Amino acid sequence: MHSIVKRLLSLSLFTLLITFSCFVLLRLLPGDPVLTLLNIDELSATPEQIEAARRELGYDQPMLVQYVRWLQDILTLRLGNSLQTGRPVIEMLLESYLVTAELALGGILIALLIALPLGIGSALTTRRSVVRLAHLVSMSGAAVPGFWIGLLLVDLFAVRLGWLPVMGREGMTSLVLPALSLGFPLASVYIPLIRLNLRRELNQPYIELARMRGISERTILWRYALRGSLPPVLSVFGLTLGSLAGGVVVLEVLFAYPGVGKLMVDAILQRDYPLIQGYILLTTGIILVLHQGVRSLNRALRPDWQKGTHT
Amino acid sequence: MIQIRNIHVRAKHVLLHDMNLSLPAHRFICLVGASGSGKTLLLKRLLDRLPDGMSSSGEVISDEPLRRGLDIGYIPQQYTDAFLPFLTMRQMLRDTYRAHGRKMDHPYIDDVLRTLELDPTWLDRYPGELSGGQLQRFAILFAVTLKPRLILADELTTALDPVLTRRLLDWLTEYQHQYGATILFVTHELGPALHYGEQLVLMQDGRIVETGTPQMIEQSRHPFTMSLMQAHRTSPEERKSSCTQSYP
């Protein structure tokens, strides 16, 4: 119980710190914040209009008051409206997060389809051809830029052959090419990770001794070795999820897939500060939650790690 | 009755030379030899778990099947790493039963726990929470839990205190008598072998040098056996007293 309280406390402190730095950073940007927020320059508005806007946005109040009001807004998820579309930031962000989640899941699925057989297979076989294949796939995925694969795939399957849509998001077929471009480089990280950890686990003395008790090879692999090798893999997976949570930037731009990455790229180019700010806050929150989820999962896999005397 | 016939094991060199040995039922057999003499390798061959890269010829003949866990129980030397760290002892025990399609024999388990002086609540602990002595005794429980007729005990005596060791060996003798089992007790110490063994098998460099009852071994004229006996007779007490005698 005590540790949960401590964790919540440190988490909230951390969030507070981030929000405060966000707040300060935005105020530190060059130029008058009001003008920036309204995306106008001094010529196109009268001084009275500017003053009215300043009062309305609360910029005439002292800093601390501004911060508190800002914090209130944040906590109730009133993140303002986008400068580009005028729609509430929170709406736009949530919409695009769902899209990104879709893409991310597709990519993860492909990555698993590639990495699991190759990772587990190369850990178990003695045939060098399998190991070399796994290594080759892993190296190619790591060296080849994901977006280049995307470009080539699009130009082959969409433009030339017309089998799949070129861009946009209309149904399952639009997901195929982006997911492939995402999944392949992703798999390259996991193949050696799975292989290494599984082999290390299979070499542990207790695996051999389980065999001596007559435990079947199937049980040994699926219930013992895999479970033991999972925690490091999951930790990396948590980092992967966090990275994906921020948006699969390049691929979304390439395929014009309306996820968070694409949203942000446009926001940056257009200097849509409310949107940028909302993104920072929301994404940080999501990443923290994801990391915590992974940590809890790892603890469920290894209940012995909680019990003190673990060496 | 289990017969070991012409077992020959080699990797880059020959590790076990033409081993011939009978393991009759209801017998406490001690395999004695220094480290590297091939004792553990013989055990592994019996369990059909030779390390990769080793080839073997010869056969192990038995009138009944020799299944790991069910017919052969193995008590490892390194009991600290013998158990899966993320499972409780109970879960591992259950897995052992399930692997052979049996249900857990609770009365028997409780009985063994009691005799080994293990608290039943420890079954719900993780290996990391148990001490070395507890783990050693649990290793014995796991080996005998399916009542195998051949028990392989690998260097049981090395890492524990003499009192516990005594108790465990007494317990093994009881098991032997109760279930008519064959105990193959591997050690490099002649002392416990002479005391508990009904038949001793002395090994050196992958060969059986001599075999016989404790009395026969004590009176043997074989050079290797005699040197072992010599080392054994010079007990620590004698060594200490001889030291004090030299310095007046």
Add this chain to the structure above:
Amino acid sequence: MKKRWLIFGGCLLFFISYTVFTNSFNTNIAKRLEPASFEHWLGTDGLGRDFAARLFLAGLISLGFSLLTVLLTACIGTCLGCLAGFYDGRLKHLIHRLEDGLVIFPDTVLALVIAGLFGASPQSLIFAILLIKWISYARLSETLVTETMQKPYISMARINGLTDSMILRRHILPPIIRQVVVLMSLDVGKVILFLSAFSYIGLGVQAPLPEWGTMLNEGRPYFSSAPRLMLLPGACIVLTVVATMGWTRWMKKKGGHVNDSDSEHTRSGETRPSA
């Protein structure tokens, strides 16, 4: 062995002179999309610029960028790590807090955020990469320092009267530098990938400077008519990254076993993909 270096050096010199003497920026719409010719060895791109020169200049820029970034990150990270390992107390705690705070942020997210706040430019990218990657160097060096400090020859050195700085220089730094250099070589490839990805979407190296990622973007409309415009920059990226991987492997062999962050320190963020 020597001959290989000579050939390599010769090619390098040749390409450099080609780039220097050919202008990568003169647009000439009349001569756009020309195939390979004597004047333009790989033809021209969509705006009539010499393709080969742009390709090679982009390579120089990519390498320069990543070497600079990696060097900077390695220096700062290693310094902080050594400090954390050497001196116990508040400094160590501060550095750990920083690490824990920043390790959460994925690379793409942070790059976006910084680009969003400070504008899209190579400098923002360098800053973002710095903020993330320093942690792996810091943790590596801290672990190494702590391990080495426990070794008996350190206390012997102290007894013999060596000052702290001498101990640092002679006993602690050499093994650290070896492993840090291996990590650096791995990172160079990753940074190149990162840079090209962000340049592709317009948030990295800005036009008219050539960069392989940007060139991929530029070459996209011409895939049917002039596929080399899209294939060659990509191939260059792949080849360069593979070369850095080979270099890493060679260095690992020379330097011996490395405390690889891929296997142990799963929190160092090294194994995150940059999409």
